[in-house]
Amino acid sequence: MDQQDSCIVRLFSNYCALSEKDKELLFALEQSPTEVRAGETLWKECDRASEFCTIRRGWAYSYRNLGDGSRQILEIYLPGDIIGMREFAFSQRLSGVTMIDDGVICYFPHRRLLDIFRSSTTLTAVLFAIASRHQVLLTERLVNLARRSAYQRLAHFLYEMYERLGQTDSLSDGHFRLPLSQEQLGDALGLSSVHISRTFSTFREEGLVLRERHRICLVDPLKLAAVAEFDSRYLNDSLRPLFSDIEFKERGGEVNEVRTE
Amino acid sequence: MDQQDSCIVRLFSNYCALSEKDKELLFALEQSPTEVRAGETLWKECDRASEFCTIRRGWAYSYRNLGDGSRQILEIYLPGDIIGMREFAFSQRLSGVTMIDDGVICYFPHRRLLDIFRSSTTLTAVLFAIASRHQVLLTERLVNLARRSAYQRLAHFLYEMYERLGQTDSLSDGHFRLPLSQEQLGDALGLSSVHISRTFSTFREEGLVLRERHRICLVDPLKLAAVAEFDSRYLNDSLRPLFSDIEFKERGGEVNEVRTE
């Protein structure tokens, strides 16, 4: 495999221009690829946590099971994502992860992250940026779940997937594959599967979104984003913010701090 | 001010033993203290983001306003917390922050964090651990909002505050001050203030929680934790996990990696 094919190198490159050394460091995270099958569980809640992984191919989701038998799907992971960072400070898994599709994942130990902290300020900063972005995504989802109607929640979810997928693949019109059952969508959005079905029916009647098995068509993406009150800043405003500064300093430059007191 | 009084040094010490040099680095973040008044807004959504701050005294909360006039309170910050990390990768604020009490906060520029990355692997790892812990808190809150009844949500919130406060102060029995109106509680829990009131009434009838203005008394904390399905791992399992490893390596030791393939 060429470094150019590395999802993780591509992901990091979104944030910052990388040196060759940085690329090699990153590339090392994607050794020991493992084939996994759709439905396979990478780990369960309460398992010992001492590794992360990157997802090179396929989709996955993380979840938490609740006492009453229901569960919450926390995140949908796409190729290039790093999984398991949540538990960096923990000895146990706090959420399970299972594959949606067949795929390939690459495990690496927590310790490898420390190597990165030690050897590259740039990568460290990018990791921090990624973590910060994750947190923003999570926050946005929290607002979505806490404040919006079922109709808006589903609209928001669909539009978010559309945007995320559009960042790597170019989506012809508003079409994309969404390999999630209505029950899984319900688990992700805090709604019953029945209500998901009804909400899709409403979308169809209004001609806003069409769904056929696992294919979604956003007839009018902008209108969908509007009804969801989708704030696209939280997905798009995270590219190369203050990293020009890093690169500058790394090259030995001096930055005079202008602090407005 | 002595370093021992520094909230942030104390916070970081929870995760890892710190060298003197590390303490000085951290201590430097708490310069330029600013007095702020209850109700004062530190920043609004969409403001330019180029600083973090630590909160040395007082409480604060972050929030997002929504199109329909409602708002979501995202986090409650206590002394020692770092505020604004969410926007590390962003140029704009994605949430506002306002003070609950009078207090003292210390601003420092994003760039100061890069200095830390550059000069201390230990602090970098701790920062990462803190970010990871934040994310876990957020996740737990997300589950709470998405999956639980009003009754459970409020129970969970109260118990979480109880635990967090208990980590710095020792709370006599289940008593603590909670300087939030029922409207603010509603904003935090995705409920109407009316329903918060009703839920407190239920608690009172059951003799589970008493509330008088801004004072809360958890009559039976353990029972409260049980009804909330509170998972205390997510608050307590984050102290000194793999950092013995860091210290070891920092001292020049060699760690042989045992990777189970």
Place this chain on the structure above:
DNA sequence: CGCAGTATTGAAAAATATCAAGAGGGGTGG
């Protein structure tokens, strides 16, 4: 004393869940 923000309570309305029955679809074994 009066006023503004905050809390309580009741009644009605809205949103969503639950239960139940049936429809469609795709895979598997006969």
Place this chain on the structure above:
DNA sequence: CCACCCCTCTTGATATTTTTCAATACTGCG
């Protein structure tokens, strides 16, 4: 190729939870 079955989805009826609206009480404060 067909029959069957399991799983997912759809739709209707009903139940539950929570919101909204409105009226009234409470509290601290100028």
